[in-house]
Amino acid sequence: MYMYYRSYGQYPSEGFDHSILNDSLGIDLLKLRRERFDLNFFFKILHNSIDLPFLLNKINIRVPRPGLKRNNTFYVNYSRSNVISRFPINCICNLYDGCCGRGDIYFD
Numbered sequence: 001m002y003m004y005y006r007s008y009g010q011y012p013s014e015g016f017d018h019s020i021l022n023d024s025l026g027i028d029l030l031k032l033r034r035e036r037f038d039l040n041f042f043f044k045i046l047h048n049s050i051d052l053p054f055l056l057n058k059i060n061i062r063v064p065r066p067g068l069k070r071n072n073t074f075y076v077n078y079s080r081s082n083v084i085s086r087f088p089i090n091c092i093c094n095l096y097d098g099c100c101g102r103g104d105i106y107f108d
Contacts, residue, residue, distance in 0.1 A: 004016070004021050007024075007025070035099075038088075038092045039092070039095065039099070042092045042093075055089065059074060059089060059093065060075040060077070061073065061074060072097045073096065073097055074094075074096065074097055076093050077090070
């Protein structure tokens with residue numbers, strides 16, 4: 001709202017579509033910014049830019065057998081409820097596997 005006011009000198013009308021304003025100002029959605037931050041944080045943990053051994057210990061890297069076509073890089077423990085899947089480290093591992101799981105995690 002404030003950015004619209006700063007850009008156009010008036011407040012938007014009721015029911016204004018904020019995606020138009022986001023596109024015109026180049027603002028990403030909050031979900032995308034969080035995912036980008038999470039992946040950047042995850043990359044820094046894996047490459048020891050951030051020294052968090054207790055968190056690095058929680059990351060389960062999947063080592064597939066030769067000939068298997070599994071694409072997931074990280075193994076996430078599953079349970080009958082969604083409690084474990086909502087742990088931050090599990091969310092980040094799932095996010096990585098979903099967007100860039102076929103890439104090399106150690107390549108800069």
